[in-house]
Amino acid sequence: MTKPTLIYKAEYTTQRYRFEAIGSSTEEAHDALVQALEAHARDYGLKPNWWSILIQTSGEDLLQIAAFELNAIGLRNNQTVNA
DSSP states (O other): OOOOOOEEEEEEOOOEEEEEEEEESSSHHHHHHHHHHHHHHHHOOOOHHHHHHHHHSSSOOOEEEEEETTOOOOOTTTTEEEO
């Protein structure tokens, strides 16, 4: 039996935007998301690390990373639907 292929989705949500990135590891998904957040900062004239300050002061885990198995049965409410 072959090992399932996983992809990772990183997500960060603000009151106005939802940022998402996909990677083949948690690190790659995280790094891709950071690149998007830094690009957003350039677009809007923000400090490059504007988002990290919000994460540190919120007391919540605002940057989420989830694993998904490719070609697996679909999900219902974020849980596998039993076949």
